[in-house]
Amino acid sequence: MGKATGFMEYTRQTIPERDPQERTKDWDQYALPMSDEEARKQGARCMDCGVPTCHTGMELNGVTTGCPVYHYIPDWNDMVYRGQWKEALDKEHEQNNFPEFTGFACPAPCEGACVLGINEPPVAIRSVEKSIIEKGFAEGWMEPKPPKQRTGKRVAVVGSGPAGLAAADQLNKAGHNVTVFERDDRLGGLLTYGIPEMKLPFSIVMRRVNLLEQEGIDFVTNTEVGKDVSVEQLKSDFDSTILCGGATVHRDVPAENTALKGIHYAMDFLHANTKSLLDSDLEDGNYISAKDKNVLVIGGGDTGTDCLATSVRHNCKSLVQFDIYDKKGDVRDMMANPWPQYPVIHRVEYGQKEAESVFGDDPRAYAVMTKKFVGDEHGHVKEAHTVNVSLRYDEEGNKIREEIPGTEKVWPVDLVLVAIGFKGPDQGLIEQLDVETRPNSTVRSEYGKFTTSVEGVFAAGDMRRGQSLIVWAINEGRGAARECDRFLMGHTQLP
Template sequence: MGKPTGFMEHGRETSPERDPKERIHDWKDYTLPLAEEKLKEQGARCMDCGIPTCHTGSIINGMTSGCPVYHLIPEWNDLVYQDQWKEALQRELKMNNFPEFTGYACPAPCEGACVLGINEPPVAIRTIERSIIEKGFEEGWVLPKPPKVRTGKSVAVVGSGPAGLACADQLNKVGHKVTVFERHDRIGGLLTYGIPEMKLPYEIVKRRVDVLEKEGISFVTNTEIGRDYPFKKLQEEFDAVVLCGGAAKPREMPIEGRELKGIHFAMEFLHANTKSLLDSNLEDGNYISAEGKDVIVIGGGDTGTDCVATSVRHGCKSLVQFDIYEKKSETREEDNPWPQWPVVYRLEYGHKEAKAVFGEDPRAFAVMTTKFVGDENGHVKEVHTIDVELIVDEDGKRFRREIPGTEKVWPVQLVLIAIGFVGPEQRLIEEGSIETDGRSNVKAAYNNFQTNIEGVFAAGDMRRGQSLIVWAINEGRGAARECDRYLMGETSLP
């Protein structure tokens, strides 16, 4: 810690955002770089807290607290303050293979656990993290480093999301020949097709993939294991297999009218939009357009917010996002103490954009959808809802009770369902006779990652269920370590 009084002298500043009214007309990054002098000040805010909890990732009350990849946050904060950027990059890359992915798209549970955050705005950790890696690329410090010696062992990694890429990177570093299989036409998994361009530009993903390719990793696209490429053949051709296929099976809404046209899962909407955008700048028309439509997004999480931001850019007529939860307070409640993730009211980037266009926060809180109604052509025209309240009974059981008299009918021509995922798709799992747990995820113990099949490992959302990018990187690294141990009898990987 270079400046003991830094947190008293400087307020929190994060990457500035472009004007919402301006940025909704393009698909560019909605943020701007923070000036280097300001970044040094933010690094100075990192206090000598004795026992830093920002980098000790854990689950508290069902939510992530701190950084699951155990980022050396106080160290690189201080190095930025000291203007030692190259050294800061070295410390950043020691624990996180892809700080640019987390720097752009992680919700930053590290900041929720920042000790300064007990009674002051926390250190702007994510802004500093992203700035370090961006400076690293700008200065030419991020260079391909192929392994000097190859082991003669080969590993197939199924899935090219953050877990698959982290696993491949680690295994390649120790000399194994790694091939990554991706069913889509571009590498990146949900980094590419699940997060919109204005939040995580594809050029950021492609830039890193190019480095990995130059380091010796092979990438095979448009190839789905279990359909285009038999799983058994994969086992025969490689010494080990790591499954990192994600949890792409969306949660369904089994209510009246679900079969109507105009009702889509969020990922169907987001994937098609990004693909068309990257293929043709949306000129091919191969996407689900919200232009001129009354849009309702069901689900209050990050994916729902991405649907809001995308719909606004299409030029929707109106927009509402249903959130089953009640509106949060501006500050932590008593049952949400530090270092838990602060469950507070926030206007995320998409909400700010919708507010700029329509004049208010697009969310309707504590609302439950009861049915969809269609027109004579079988296309959705109405969403029926009722308000709900959270009740805790004498046994501590929590449930939502409908409030009579709060029924409402909403006009709509496009409904986007963003209520989460229920697990991985099962084709590959069934073909490989791979055991699953009670939630349909691949069964493999954390920190071991070995499935019931010899030489087959699993990591990321495919193993743990829907989670954060940073947990996927954690698991990809862990699975690589155990795969290396399996292949070599010992491992030097962390």
């Protein structure tokens, strides 16, 4: 530990952001680089914990705490403090194939498990992590390192999201010939089309993909396995397959008249916007525009926040975000939500900051349930009818939401964006491969083994575990690669 008193001398500082009003006028990154000196100070705040918990990912009461890829966080914090940036970069990559993806878009459960966070603001782990990888690329340290020899084994990876890319990277390191199939026209999966450009630029995704390509991985876009490439061809051309197709079947709002025009899934909205932005800077008009519309976002998570930020940039007329839960407190409840669980507290994310800067108020409405939508004479949505709800749990722990009489309200809306998550993966390829599934439709595959009911076929990421975090996807991609390597070679040296 380099600075024994660092946590007492320096206050927590995260990566700075551009002015909310200014950044809503463009699609550039909303975050700014952290200076080397500030990153050193933040690294210095890392304590010499007897038992650090930031780097050990687990689930407590169904919520992730600590880092699922077991990042050596105290080590690279100390290295940054000492100015050993290249060593920190190498240490970062020992456990995380893509620290830039987590640095840009992970909710940082590691910080929730930081020991300093028990009674002080936690170490700004994600900010230091991002600073390390960005410095690595800026200094030219991120050079391709192809394997010295090949095994002759061929592996197909279906899906180019974080799980697929992590699996491909690990298997390529082991010397296998890897082909990644992506059904979209661009690589990255939801990293590209699910996270807006101002939050995770496509150039950041492709910067890494280009490196992987130089290391020998083959990427095939506009190709849906099971349709453009048959299952028979997959089996004949490859020795093994890893399914990393994600969980892309949307959840529906349990309300009346959801088929009205103007009601869209959030991911359709974000996907079309990013594609049009990258294709033509929105000049082609092939996107769902929020311009001059009363926009309603249903869902209080990250995807809902991304919809806010996108709608503001479209110059929407008004903006509201429904959250089914009550507003959380600013400080964690140490009885119901003790350390090291992820702090369940009120947060103001970049999209809410931007909406407030434009419209004057935080756009969120809490404990709101949508009952029905009403359309105009053309079948286009014009109203959302809601009621406030209270939450209780029955004897078996099931959530029961009860309507509060007298809280009914009608909201004028022109565009509704549904951002309440995903039910599971598409079933087309799963059925063609005759892979067993769980009752929730995810692929039946034991964590740690990642094998499916079909020999030589593995599954990882959201397709196996259901909707989750980028960092879990990387964890599972690495794990599936390890077990695939063991299947192919009879042994493995992959971590």
